[in-house]
Amino acid sequence: GAGVSQSPRYKVAKRGQDVALRCDPISGHVSLFWYQQALGQGPEFLTYFQNEAQLDKSGLPSDRFFAERPEGSVSTLKIQRTQQEDSAVYLCASSLGTVGYGYTFGSGTRLTVV
Amino acid sequence: TQLLEQSPQFLSIQEGENLTVYCNSSSVFSSLQWYRQEPGEGPVLLVTVVTGGEVKKLKRLTFQFGDARxxxxxxxxxxxxxDTGLYLCAGASFQGAQKLVFGQGTRLTINP
Structure with missing residues (x-):
């Protein structure tokens, strides 16, 4: 597609519920990133894929967070047993190559845990 | 841990005025990027600066990378x-990590 597509745009989850957030990157983009943006803050790194390989997951806040990109294109970020502190906007970005190229971000998924 | 501090955090000025937003760190970065984010949207890349001392112009916007990076x-x-929006700076490290470290942003409001 022309841009990075994320779905759903909004998700309300009850505490303890599992959620799955989808990212469809720009076709041909090798690198894919997930960031978490709390209200009024800058994005914070969660994880990075190069094709299907997850090369950096140092930003995942707990073992309740899991990300995959099995065929090197679409990626899913899964959060198990959601908690209120998980409420944030989850941004996906893709890039043609290395970080110096800059990212193209999706519009994000706003997750609210109630 | 690499941190980027942006100042000011909030800025509200009248149309026609000039302004400068700063992005500072104690860490050295291989490159630095500026993004602009509108409500409900993801950040959009404005510019990437790579060389210490580099200056780039984008119409009425001028970006500078410090000599010490x-x-x-x-x-x-x-x-x-x-021009109203959230402006974010983001740095890439030399260590080869592909992730960007973002500042907390400067929320700019231009009043007509």
Whole structure:
């Protein structure tokens, strides 16, 4: 597609519920990133894929967070047993190559845990 | 841990005025990027600066990377209401990690 597509745009989850957030990157983009943006803050790194390989997951806040990109294109970020502190906007970005190229971000998924 | 501090965090000025936003760190970065984010949207890349001392211009926006590659500034001339938004700086490290470290952002409001 022309841009990075994320779905759903909004998700309300009850505490303890599992959620799955989808990212469809720009076709041909090798690198894919997930960031978490709390209200009024800058994005914070969660994880990075190069094709299907997850090369950096140092930003995942707990073992309740899991990300995959099995065929090197679409990626899913899964959060198990959601908690209120998980409420944030989850941004996906893709890039043609290395970080110096800059990212193209999706519009994000706003997750609210109630 | 690499941190980027942006100042000011909030800025509200009248149309036609000039302004400068700063992005500072104690860490050295291989490159630094500036993004602009509108409500409900993801950040949009404005510019990437790579060389220490580099200056790039994008219409009324001027970006500078510090000589020591630890800081950057964004200067807007004759601000317009369409410049309103959240401006984010983001740095890439030399260690080869592909992730960006973002500042907390500067929320800019231009009043007509």
């Amino acid at each position: 630890k800081d950057s500034s964004l200067h807007i001339t004759a601000a317009q209401p369409g």
